[in-house]
Amino acid sequence: MDPKELKRVRMVKRIALEFPDGALVNLGIGLPTMVANYIPDGRTILLQSENGFTGLGPAAQKGQEDPRVVNAGGQPVTIVPGGAFFDSAMSFAIIRGGHVDYTVLGGLEVDMEGNLANYMIPGKMVPGMGGAMDLVAGAKNVIVAMEHVNKNGAPKILKKCTLPLTAKGEVDLIVTDLAFIRVTKRGLVLEEIAEDTTVEEVIKATEAPLQVAGKLGKF
Amino acid sequence: MKPILTAEKAVENIKDGSSLMVSGFMGCGNAFTLVDALINKGSKDLTLITSDTSFPEVGVGRLVCQCRVKQLYASHIGTNPVSGQKMNCGEMAVTLVPQGTFAERIRAKGAGLGGVLTPTGIGTAVEEGKQKLNLNGKDFLLELPLGADFAFVKAEVADKYGNAFLPGATKNMAVVMAMAADYVILEAEKIVEPGELDPDKVTIPGIFISAIVKSTLPASNLQLKP
Numbered sequence: 538m539d540p541k542e543l544k545r546v547r548m549v550k551r552i553a554l555e556f557p558d559g560a561l562v563n564l565g566i567g568l569p570t571m572v573a574n575y576i577p578d579g580r581t582i583l584l585q586s587e588n589g590f591t592g593l594g595p596a597a598q599k600g601q602e603d604p605r606v607v608n609a610g611g612q613p614v615t616i617v618p619g620g621a622f623f624d625s626a627m628s629f630a631i632i633r634g635g636h637v638d639y640t641v642l643g644g645l646e647v648d649m650e651g652n653l654a655n656y657m658i659p660g661k662m663v664p665g666m667g668g669a670m671d672l673v674a675g676a677k678n679v680i681v682a683m684e685h686v687n688k689n690g691a692p693k694i695l696k697k698c699t700l701p702l703t704a705k706g707e708v709d710l711i712v713t714d715l716a717f718i719r720v721t722k723r724g725l726v727l728e729e730i731a732e733d734t735t736v737e738e739v740i741k742a743t744e745a746p747l748q749v750a751g752k753l754g755k756f
Numbered sequence: 757m758k759p760i761l762t763a764e765k766a767v768e769n770i771k772d773g774s775s776l777m778v779s780g781f782m783g784c785g786n787a788f789t790l791v792d793a794l795i796n797k798g799s800k801d802l803t804l805i806t807s808d809t810s811f812p813e814v815g816v817g818r819l820v821c822q823c824r825v826k827q828l829y830a831s832h833i834g835t836n837p838v839s840g841q842k843m844n845c846g847e848m849a850v851t852l853v854p855q856g857t858f859a860e861r862i863r864a865k866g867a868g869l870g871g872v873l874t875p876t877g878i879g880t881a882v883e884e885g886k887q888k889l890n891l892n893g894k895d896f897l898l899e900l901p902l903g904a905d906f907a908f909v910k911a912e913v914a915d916k917y918g919n920a921f922l923p924g925a926t927k928n929m930a931v932v933m934a935m936a937a938d939y940v941i942l943e944a945e946k947i948v949e950p951g952e953l954d955p956d957k958v959t960i961p962g963i964f965i966s967a968i969v970k971s972t973l974p975a976s977n978l979q980l981k982p
Contacts (some may be wrong), residue, residue: 587855588781589925604784604976605912605924611782611811611835622924624931624959625781625807626863629856633876652879663843663852664834666882667808671856674876705879 544714547731550575551756552641552682552712556582560638561631563587563672566610569641569682583619585637587668589628592620609668632668633675640676642669644683644711646698649745651708651720653681654700666703673704685713685742692744694718694725715739717756718747729754757950758918758942759967763793766941766969770794770906773826775803777862777907777933778816782808782835785926786815787908787943788973795822803827805862805904807855807929809836820848829902831855854882857899859932865901866935866964872899907937909960912975914944915953918965927959934964945971 538546545568553575556562563585564570573595576582584593586608593608594615602613616622623631631637646654653673656666673679687693694711711718716739717729727747730739732755740747767790770776776794780786795818804825809832810817817836819825825842827849833839842848853861860872873896877883887898909930911920920942922930934940942965 586925588784589928603924605926607782607784607925609781611784616924622927624927625855625859625929626932629859633856633874660844662834663840665808665830665832665852666854667832667834668855670854670880670882671876674878675856702880 544731545571546575547756548682548712548714551717551729552680553577555678555680555710556580556639559583561585561591561636563632563637563640563676565640565642565669567643569643572641572682585628585631586614587628587632587672589624590616590620590622592617594620629668629671632671635675635677637672637676639678639680640672641680641682642672644681644693646693646695646700647681647708647711648695648698649720649724651706652698653679653703653708654698655681656703657701659701669703673707678709679707680710680712681708682712685715685739692742695744715742717754724748726750727753729756731756757916758962758965760916760947761967761969763789763943763969763972764797766790766967767793767797767799769939770797770799772799773801773803774799774906775805775904777805777904777929777937779907779909779928779930779933780806780810780815781925781928783810783814783817785910785922785928785930786810787910787941788815788975789971790908790941790943790969791815791818792973795819795824800824801826803829803904805829805902807858808832809839812836812838823847827851829853829858831858857882858902859929861899861902862929862936863932865903866932869901871901873897874899902936904937905939907933907940909934909940909942910975911942911944911960913946913948913953914942914968915948915950915962916968917950918942918962918968919953919955919958920944920960920962920965921953921957922959931960934960939966940964941967941969943969943971945975
């Protein structure tokens with residue numbers, strides 16, 4: 538595995554530890570989807586696909602695709618035993634009503650107040666928010682999974698987001714290739730760092746002030 | 757019993773400038789036969805209300821690519837790059853609506869509600885121009901009902917009363933859209949006699965349906981996808 542992929546796996550493995558047995562989880566497309574592959578042995582989680590079911594399973598095998606069963610990205614997937622199909626109004630009632638225990642999404646920017654920007658870059662990328670605004674506003678726990686810095690090496694964890702917000706003050710955890718950070722009323726708390734970095738390096742790569750937890754963990 | 761029409765006949769009354777809801781999610785559950793008939797008819801200047809603009813060559817995505825849409829209401833347009841181009845150059849007015857709000861606005865129209873109060877979009881660009889209410893210490897946006905002149909919904913099986921079974925993830929927006937348009941055209945892969953569809957298997961009650969059309973195009977979007 539190349540070093541970048543190893544870092545991604547480390548991130549998603551750490552996130553997967555957060556879910557208690559039986560949790561209902563909604564994973565965003567891309568990196569967050571990988572979390573499903575690393576659920577610890579002995580635990581079972583139920584995944585929601587916001588286009589209309591619980592019990593989202595792995596991608597459909599070639600030749601086994603069912604055009605009636607696709608994920609939120611339109612890709613053919615499977616439904617596991619114990620799953621259930623429903624319409625969009627029900628699906629978003631589940632989301633907005635606080636019945637989803639965890640959602641994991643990517644981020645362009647997150648700030649010290651738990652604001653998240655991840656759905657558009659004005660003038661450049663305007664795909665629409667899809668279900669992200671409902672998920673971030675409604676899920677009990679919001680986890681942002683992203684690279685700690687952007688392509689140019691600039692911090693993505695800011696004092697204040699500059700891009701249009703997906704939701705205000707809803708982020709609970711930020712997990713990056715370098716750090717595990719909890720959003721609290723008193724600001725951002727660095728609880729864990731990746732095994733190949735240092736607190737100094739994390740602070741340097743973060744624009745927002747970080748409080749370092751008394752008992753710092755590693756992942 | 758509902759009239760069973762050809763696709764051409766069913767879309768006859770859709771005028772240039774009409775508003776149209778099309779259910780489906782990334783093509784999954786789009787009424788391909790009805791969309792095709794509308795394209796062949798040459799309809800244009802439509803107000804299209806759909807959860808996403810699918811892929812360029814799939815279902816509802818074709819309406820956008822062939823410049824038939826003047827105003828679009830959708831939650832996601834990222835999988836069809838043509839949508840973004842037309843939005844940026846001003847050829848098509850686009851209103852992006854959070855997906856859950858989109859479903860509830862349509863449901864509100866069909867359910868006779870004056871609007872819905874949602875926490876989604878608070879503190880974002882979505883709240884611009886909308887009434888905000890603080891209830892029990894929490895902020896909500898007032899989102900207004902969304903209806904249309906016509907709706908296309910797609911079923912696997914329909915009986916001649918319009919009762920429809922929509923399997924798997926094809927239900928998506930169809931249930932609420934069937935309630936919220938003046939004239940609802942149901943495309944079905946199979947049309948059966950009353951009594952042949954178990955009333956317990958009905959996803960959309962036939963009372964909402966205006967006319968039924970039998971599918972002539974395959975339901976799968978998968979082999980068409982770029």
